[in-house]
Amino acid sequence: MRKAVFIYSKELEKYRYPPEHPFNTIRAQKVREIVNKLGLLSGNGRREVPPEPATRVELKKFHTARYLHALKTASERRHGLPAREDTAKMAVPQALSMGIGTPDCPIFAGMYEYSVLAAGGTLVGAKLILTNEADVAFNPSGGLHHAGPEQASGFCYINDVALGCTVLAEQGKRVLYLDVDVHHGDGVAYAFYDRCDVMTISFHENPRVLFPGTGFTNEIGEGKGKGYCVNVPLPIGTYDEAYMKAFETIALPLIGSFKPDVFVLQSGTDALAGDPLAHLHLTNNVYAEVINHLLSFQKPILMVGGGGYNIENTVRAWALAWSVLCGANTDSPAIKNVFLDSTDRQGGLRDRTLVITDQQQNAVMPTVEATIDAIKLKVFPIHGL
Numbered sequence: 001m002r003k004a005v006f007i008y009s010k011e012l013e014k015y016r017y018p019p020e021h022p023f024n025t026i027r028a029q030k031v032r033e034i035v036n037k038l039g040l041l042s043g044n045g046r047r048e049v050p051p052e053p054a055t056r057v058e059l060k061k062f063h064t065a066r067y068l069h070a071l072k073t074a075s076e077r078r079h080g081l082p083a084r085e086d087t088a089k090m091a092v093p094q095a096l097s098m099g100i101g102t103p104d105c106p107i108f109a110g111m112y113e114y115s116v117l118a119a120g121g122t123l124v125g126a127k128l129i130l131t132n133e134a135d136v137a138f139n140p141s142g143g144l145h146h147a148g149p150e151q152a153s154g155f156c157y158i159n160d161v162a163l164g165c166t167v168l169a170e171q172g173k174r175v176l177y178l179d180v181d182v183h184h185g186d187g188v189a190y191a192f193y194d195r196c197d198v199m200t201i202s203f204h205e206n207p208r209v210l211f212p213g214t215g216f217t218n219e220i221g222e223g224k225g226k227g228y229c230v231n232v233p234l235p236i237g238t239y240d241e242a243y244m245k246a247f248e249t250i251a252l253p254l255i256g257s258f259k260p261d262v263f264v265l266q267s268g269t270d271a272l273a274g275d276p277l278a279h280l281h282l283t284n285n286v287y288a289e290v291i292n293h294l295l296s297f298q299k300p301i302l303m304v305g306g307g308g309y310n311i312e313n314t315v316r317a318w319a320l321a322w323s324v325l326c327g328a329n330t331d332s333p334a335i336k337n338v339f340l341d342s343t344d345r346q347g348g349l350r351d352r353t354l355v356i357t358d359q360q361q362n363a364v365m366p367t368v369e370a371t372i373d374a375i376k377l378k379v380f381p382i383h384g385l
């Protein structure tokens, strides 16, 4: 029996990004509702645990004091101001230079409290894994992989994932960070760029066409960390079969040679077909398959959320991901027939298989194969592969 912890509390529902912002915190609440309805929050080793706000000492393991101060001050100033007040106008230049108060990272009421609580959820998961109280944990409110030590970026203020990996590595764990968000997991990759105890593997859409513009195959780490940062950029239109080919030929051998003690999985779902901010063509079956692969290594998994801007598709994918992670039978009638208000289908967590045209195949597969070859050439020899 797998000890599975779902990290959530109603406290998170107090906070929202501005209504016009694509990042919607309601996703975690909706996932929680579905998995609760399915009976997947208790019994068989499963339980729900609330997040605790990350402490200042914890936050400073990645972020600078100057940045935390600016973030907190901006958040406090926001309270009591009318909602329509232009956040750029009230951002002090120093905060703005750290990305706080930009259109991507607007200042909103409770911004600091929310970010610290969401990050604390990931840390709760890491601690429960370290004390063997959890084999797998999922914080759907985490996964804010773009934040830098002194930079808010790409909807992210506090980098819970870099913090989670740090806490695990501090205890001597070899951490395999896998990032399947459609955007490069830059904040986490660069946090461990010169380290060989945390390997980061990021699958994402071609950085030439998508934020943050980094994550090319030649970014492989430096110093002791050379070969421990792996980037798999994928062309527009990448579909399940092409994605899994890249995953199985790149990630699996590297995981096998790295021999991690623990996995941290950033499970952003903006790589799904129909995401309004990106251009990959995956179904959520990829997420289930990736998790099944990780489970086969029989090491703890700390899963966090991330991007995902088609809300219903994201909710369904994360509910499916949790079902797989916590060991539910995903072919059971209860999970197959759960009623969802989905854009794609009603009845079941799994997406339908998408039809792939010859034209799409010809446009995608050769590029993916060239990427695989490039990574094999640059990274594999460092690991004796």
Ligand SMILES: [Zn+2]
Residues within 6 Å of the ligand: 181, 182, 183, 268, 270, 306, 307, 308
């Ligand atoms: Zn993303």
